[in-house]
Amino acid sequence: MSITKTHELHKRRFSRNVGVGLLLAAFIAIVFGMTVVKITSGDVGAALQGKSRVENGD
Amino acid sequence: MTDLSTNSSFSDTRPQDAGFADYFALLKPRVMTLVVFTALVGLLAAPVPVHPFIGFCAILFIAVGGGASGALNMWWDADIDQVMKRTSKRPIPSGRVDSGEALAIGLVLSAFSCVFLALATNLLAGGLLAFTIFFYVVVYTMWLKRSTPQNIVIGGAAGAFPPMIGWAAATGQIGIESVLMFCLTFMWTPPHFWALALFMRSDYDDAGVPMLTVTHGRRSTRVHILVYTVLLAALAVGTGFTAIGGPVYLAVAVVLNALFLKGAWNIYHRDETASELDNFATERRFFKLSLLYLFAHFGAILLEAGLARFGMGGWT
Missing domain, CATH: 1.10.357.140 (UbiA prenyltransferase)
Incomplete structure (x- = not known):
């Protein structure tokens, strides 16, 4: 039997789950971005090539 | 299932x-x-x-x-x-x-x-x-x-x-500049909230929160608003002559503090009957102005900092 009727309760839970999912994705993006900036002083290209700030001579 | x-x-x-x-x-x-x-x-x-x-x-x-x-x-x-x-x-x-x-x-x-x-x-x-x-x-x-x-x-x-x-x-x-920004918000808070307490009066009474309106009376609250606004105005305008100030900030501060002082003066001069007759219109206006007041002051500090990047901000 398939579920056809969406209760208000499901809508609220869905919004909560989507919110938590987006927050987790944002958290990962922020930690990644901070790591890149801290390691390379903002040189994203160098970070993607695996070069650290030390290697760049900064 | x-x-x-x-x-x-x-x-x-x-x-x-x-x-x-x-x-x-x-x-x-x-x-x-x-x-x-x-x-x-x-x-x-x-x-x-x-x-x-x-x-x-x-x-x-x-x-x-x-x-x-x-x-x-x-x-x-x-x-x-x-x-x-x-x-x-x-x-x-x-x-x-x-x-x-x-x-x-x-x-x-x-x-x-x-x-x-x-x-x-x-x-x-x-x-x-x-x-x-x-x-x-x-x-x-x-x-x-x-x-x-x-x-x-x-x-x-x-x-x-x-x-x-x-x-x-x-x-x-x-830095001293950040202390000045702290003081600006610190001195702004009491008149902002006391104006709110004047027209949301039953709320704080009902909850038993000892707001100035409840403990010292509404007349005293009006006096306090005026005193704090005078002190705030001196601080806000004085900040215009410091490192975070400048001509733009000073112009904004002079205009807004004149309006804020006038609002506080009007609140001080009102009695409860007059306030109740127009549903605390003066107090509500003062409260709304207080929101603009803080955003405009900090906006002006931001503008001065932005202009400084192009060699135009501040007093230099």
């Missing part, structure tokens, strides 16, 4: 099943806008450039820290929020969010925001944010708010810290 939607016990909407918006409301998003804006000004007015992404993260963590303290405030004040008309629809008193959940969210976000601000910028900024949360939740919410009419005056310091944190995030120090 069964599903929750077929269970009769779920046929009614359960108030305790909160949506994402209810949890977001715990963070007091309107207060957060003030925190974000003043912290941003503190960060950008600092003479040390910050990497844009680190700056964004710093403001985000300060906002999250402010939100966390809001959640802890709602957890502690759930009983009086239920009584006050203005706050009765908040997530906890309305039954949408459990108070234990608010406590957990507040504690986790507090720890998260302080640690990550320290990691993104420096220990001083992280420590200042931790102290701000402690001050707002423990000193103001738990201790002062229900025990003294000076609650707003001393507790206002919590709302004044964000520009100082923003400045510290950029420079790693507490």
Whole structure:
């Protein structure tokens, strides 16, 4: 039997789950971005090539 | 096969099943806008450039820290929020969010925001944010708010810290400029909230919160508003001659402080009968002006800092 009727309760839970999912994705993006900036002083290209700030001579 | 939607016990909407918006409301998003804006000004007015992404993260963590303290405030004040008309629809008193959940969210976000601000910028900024949360939740919410009419005056310091944190995030120090921005918000808070207390009078009475209107009377509150506004005006205009001031700031400060002083003078001269006849129109106008007042002052500081990048800001 398939579920056809969406209760208000499901809508609220869905919004909560989507919110938590987006927050987790944002958290990962922020930690990644901070790591890149801290390691390379903002040189994203160098970070993607695996070069650290030390290697760049900064 | 069964599903929750077929269970009769779920046929009614359960108030305790909160949506994402209810949890977001715990963070007091309107207060957060003030925190974000003043912290941003503190960060950008600092003479040390910050990497844009680190700056964004710093403001985000300060906002999250402010939100966390809001959640802890709602957890502690759930009983009086239920009584006050203005706050009765908040997530906890309305039954949408459990108070234990608010406590957990507040504690986790507090720890998260302080640690990550320290990691993104420096220990001083992280420590200042931790102290701000402690001050707002423990000193103001738990201790002062229900025990003294000076609650707003001393507790206002919590709302004044964000520009100082923003400045510290950029420079790693507490400069005289950031202290001035702190003082500006600190001195602005009492007249702002006392004007609110004048026209939301039954709320604080009903909740038993010892606002100045309740403990010292409404006449005394009007006098206090005028005195604090005079002191604030001197501070705000004087700031125009410091390193974070300049011609633009000074022009904004002179105009707005003249209007603010006039508003405070009008409040001082009114009696209760006249106020009730027009539903506290003067007090409401003063309250609205106070919002513009703070945003315009910090906006002018930001503008001066922006102009300085092109060699035009400040007095040089």
